[in-house]
Amino acid sequence: MGFHRYVALGDSFTEGVGDPDPHRPNGLRGWADRVAEALAVHQPDLGYANLAVRGRKLGQILDQQLEPALAMRPDLVTVYAGANDIMRPQVDLDALVAAYDAGLGRIAATGARLLVWTAFDPGGSAIYRALRGRFALYNELVRESADRHGATVVDFWRMRDYRDWRYWDTDRMHMSTLGHQRMAVHVLDTLDVSHDLPLPTLPERETPGRAQRLAADLAWTRSFAVPWVHRRLTGRSSGDTVTPRHPDLGPFA
Known part of the structure; x- marks a missing residue:
């Protein structure tokens, strides 16, 4: 249908x-x-x-x-x-x-x-x-x-x-x-x-070495994990200032 x-x-x-x-x-x-x-x-x-x-x-x-x-x-x-x-x-x-x-x-x-x-x-x-x-x-x-x-x-x-x-x-x-x-x-x-x-x-699977994995984990912690925890502790959300992308029913474009 x-x-x-x-x-x-x-x-x-x-x-x-x-x-x-x-x-x-x-x-x-x-x-x-x-x-x-x-x-x-x-x-x-x-x-x-x-x-x-x-x-x-x-x-x-x-x-x-x-x-x-x-x-x-x-x-x-x-x-x-x-x-x-x-x-x-x-x-x-x-x-x-x-x-x-x-x-x-x-x-x-x-x-x-x-x-x-x-x-x-x-x-x-x-x-x-x-x-x-x-x-x-x-x-x-x-x-x-x-x-x-x-x-x-x-x-x-x-x-x-x-x-x-x-x-x-x-x-x-x-x-x-x-x-x-x-x-x-x-x-x-x-x-x-x-x-x-x-x-x-x-893409081809990468096999990073130990030093690369540690660097990636550290970058992830700083860029994503810490801000996520901070939002939880302060009662904020990543969507606080976000509005729906397509709030009204309309033609797909």
Whole structure:
């Protein structure tokens, strides 16, 4: 079937952080733009809105994005949420997904095709590995909610090719341009939409020496880890001054 009104909700993952494009709003492209572009080939009158904003927690996504999305009467909705909650020092996963479930129920009740994501498996990351159990529990609760509402799950946890760091940005938190393209291909295939978007060609794998690895880790700590911790301690977010890239449903361009 063709989609006429596609609305994307979420945080930095859906906003497109890690995939720079100076000619687009917020200087980003991202997997959702790629999906909309492919959908528009089949449905030239496609309306597309992307309400995602980096740093948003699940409650903020529901409070700030759900009502505007429903007002657009979408027939396709994608939602990625929860990662910014999971990485907080404390989180009540049952309460978190209960709120998520209520929001997903409202979207599903409209009859729109609904796609939701599990969180990525951090088992291959020295930084996030300690949270693996929390991620796994969250994912199981999300799968239960998706089953309850007839939503399609994009199972990021099981996409093992993302264990390859060439799919990730230098901040080690967001997908790179190649990662966003790979995700767009997966989403289009999940929707059973024909497209000509190729799987990305990965660059040759580098094998840095110990000194290079230490230098890279130090640069990452200074440029990304320390600012991230500082924002957490001061109650600020990377999205405090950011607005949605495509706040209104309009033609894809």
